[in-house]
Amino acid sequence: MRKPLQIKLENLRQDQLKELLQLVEKVFVKCDVDFYLLGAIAHDTWYSKEQIESRATRDVDFAVYISEKEKYDEVFGELISNHGFSEIKDVSFRLQTPFTFTIDIIPFGEISIDDELIPDESWDRPIFVNGFEEVFRKATVQVTDEGDLEFKVATLPAILLLKLIAYDDRPEKRTQDPQDIVQIIENYFEIDKEMIWEEHPDLFDEDSDLIEIGARVIGREINQIINQNNALKGRVLNILSLEDRVQKNMVEAMVHGDLTLDKVVGLFNLMKEEIE
Numbered sequence: 001m002r003k004p005l006q007i008k009l010e011n012l013r014q015d016q017l018k019e020l021l022q023l024v025e026k027v028f029v030k031c032d033v034d035f036y037l038l039g040a041i042a043h044d045t046w047y048s049k050e051q052i053e054s055r056a057t058r059d060v061d062f063a064v065y066i067s068e069k070e071k072y073d074e075v076f077g078e079l080i081s082n083h084g085f086s087e088i089k090d091v092s093f094r095l096q097t098p099f100t101f102t103i104d105i106i107p108f109g110e111i112s113i114d115d116e117l118i119p120d121e122s123w124d125r126p127i128f129v130n131g132f133e134e135v136f137r138k139a140t141v142q143v144t145d146e147g148d149l150e151f152k153v154a155t156l157p158a159i160l161l162l163k164l165i166a167y168d169d170r171p172e173k174r175t176q177d178p179q180d181i182v183q184i185i186e187n188y189f190e191i192d193k194e195m196i197w198e199e200h201p202d203l204f205d206e207d208s209d210l211i212e213i214g215a216r217v218i219g220r221e222i223n224q225i226i227n228q229n230n231a232l233k234g235r236v237l238n239i240l241s242l243e244d245r246v247q248k249n250m251v252e253a254m255v256h257g258d259l260t261l262d263k264v265v266g267l268f269n270l271m272k273e274e275i276e
Contacts (some may be wrong), residue, residue, distance in 0.1 A: 002141050002195065005143045005153065007049065007143060007144075008146060009021070009145045012041070012044050013056070014044075015100075017060075018145065020099045020103070021060075021149060024103070027078045028062075030078065033066065033075055034064070034065045034152075035062050035064040036062070036135070036154055037063075037152065038061050038062075038063050038158075038162060039104075040055070040059065040061075040180075041057070041059075041061070043156060046153075046191050050191055052191070058100060058101045059101070059104065060104070062103060062106065063132050063136065063154075064105055065108060067109060072105075085097055093105055093107075109136075130165050131162055131225070131232060134225045134226055134228075134229060135158040135162065139158035139224075140152040141155055156184050156188055156191065157221035158221070158225060160222070161225060163177045167181075168247070177250075179254070182254035182256075185214060185267055186211060188214035188215075189210040189211065189213055190210075192214075196213065200216075203216055215268075215270040216273075218271055219274025219275050222271065222275055226275075236275065237275060241272065
């Protein structure tokens with residue numbers, strides 16, 4: 001089991017982020033809703049361990065386990081009526097906060113059917129939450145900020161998994177995902193090296209470099225998340241096969257500096273091998 005991740009939210013260089021998380025956590029607890037953090041702020045939480053720079057964002061994404069639509073409405077009502085949040089036109093799951101952040105509150109769990117989610121008739125398209133519950137069950141870590149704030153955050157392999165799926169669903173809307181995915185792969189070993197040394201000693205040999213070891217561990221971690229869901233596992237393996245044009249576009253967008261297309265494809269193959 002992973003140890004809790006201890007950080008200082010001030011290292012994320014996001015003014016009022018702590019105040020936002022404290023308030024939202026209070027509302028989720030009041031409404032008896034469990035949640036975890038994903039998206040850019042989630043991977044920034046991990047990056048702060050090694051002071052790795054990443055793109056700035058004022059968007060915060062929450063995945064919330066919801067058993068019924070009324071509970072989702074209760075969360076929104078509490079935030080809007082009592083805490084100064086406001087709805088954003090045409091995006092039913094997004095709120096503007098009093099802290100200059102916007103937040104997405106994405107429900108999953110019993111409210112979804114076959115990983116397709118339409119909580120409200122006003123939504124013009126379904127939201128797909130493939131992998132959200134698997135991440136919730138097996139791939140979240142408790143984060144402590146100087147002892148006075150605790151919340152769950154998705155692990156880096158889990159974030160990568162969700163980004164692979166999100167890009168495959170809507171590549172035209174997820175143009176930043178390839179860069180985020182390759183950044184996770186490149187930095188993963190350094191960020192999670194204590195766990196990798198302890199739990200994956202078999203991967204260390206003279207022929208593997210650190211980025212390749214990191215890619216293999218990402219594959220192993222993803223396999224632990226999805227190995228009880230055959231449909232999801234099949235989908236992830238299909239994405240990593242890089243046979244479709246969308247998938248080829250994804251890896252081509254990851255090429256930069258000394259990281260060639262052949263190298264990126266090789267790293268994906270290593271992840272795929274570990275999942276298979």
